Amino acid sequence: MFITSCGVYSFTGSTLSPDIKTVTVNNFVLATAGGPANLPLTFNEKLKEYYQRYTNLKVVPANGDIVLEGNITGYDLLAVAPTAQDQAGVNRLQITVLVRFYNNKDETKNFEQSFSFYQDFPQGQTLSQNESRLVPKILDQIVLDIFNKTAADW
Numbered sequence: 394m395f396i397t398s399c400g401v402y403s404f405t406g407s408t409l410s411p412d413i414k415t416v417t418v419n420n421f422v423l424a425t426a427g428g429p430a431n432l433p434l435t436f437n438e439k440l441k442e443y444y445q446r447y448t449n450l451k452v453v454p455a456n457g458d459i460v461l462e463g464n465i466t467g468y469d470l471l472a473v474a475p476t477a478q479d480q481a482g483v484n485r486l487q488i489t490v491l492v493r494f495y496n497n498k499d500e501t502k503n504f505e506q507s508f509s510f511y512q513d514f515p516q517g518q519t520l521s522q523n524e525s526r527l528v529p530k531i532l533d534q535i536v537l538d539i540f541n542k543t544a545a546d547w
Contacts, residue, residue, distance in 0.1 A: 409448065409459075409544050412498055416441075416450045417457030421465055421490065428468035428488075429528065436465065436490065439536050448544055459543065460495040467509060470520055474513075486520065487511035488531045494543050506542065510534040 418441045421433050429435075440461065441452050450459075467489030474482035489509035496502035512527040514520075 409450070410498060413458040413496070414449075414451060415453045415457040415459075416444050416448075417453055417455055417460045418444070419460065419462035421463050423468075424464035424466050424491075425468050425489075427470075428465065429524065432468070432528070433465060435528070436532055436536075439532050440539065443536050443540055444544070447540065456497075458497050460497065461492060461539070461543065463490060463492040463505075465489070466491045466507065471511075472516075482516055483513045484516055484518070484520070485511045485513050486523070486527050486531065488528070488535065490535055490539075492539055502543075504542075508535050508538045508542075510538070 418437055421436050421440075423433050444450055445452055450457075465488065467487060469485075469487045469489075471485040471487060472483075473485045487509055488511070489507055491505070491507050493505045494503060510531045512523075512530055514523040514527065
């Protein structure tokens with residue numbers, strides 16, 4: 394029995410071309426007020442770790458076959474779900490990241506796009522009570538969305 398394929402497929406969900414061997418994640422910078430001081434570092438490390446875990450790519454400090462860079466452009470606390478007393482029933486922490494993606498093997502895949510995600514927490518609690526729990530969840534989802542756009546071609 395023969396199995397043939399028309400394209401690139403991986404059981405990890407990556408559809409990267411086989412000629413792509415390396416990835417560079419340039420340091421994302423905080424381009425907004427607010428947020429933990431270590432937010433860019435945490436985000437960079439999560440992004441690198443995800444590519445290492447779910448692809449065969451080697452993370453290199455410069456000149457990768459694919460390159461990711463950008464800015465954390467939003468760290469916003471929003472009041473949502475208004476109540477009858479004109480108060481917010483829920484607070485929302487939303488993080489937005491602007492990503493520039495370069496595929497040095499196929500420039501038609503290059504893009505610049507914002508990715509954002511949020512988590513809600515009760516109105517009676519402060520951001521500082523919830524930040525250490527919410528930020529990792531938000532960053533994990535943003536990293537997944539970026540990976541899906543860049544490596545899984547979704």
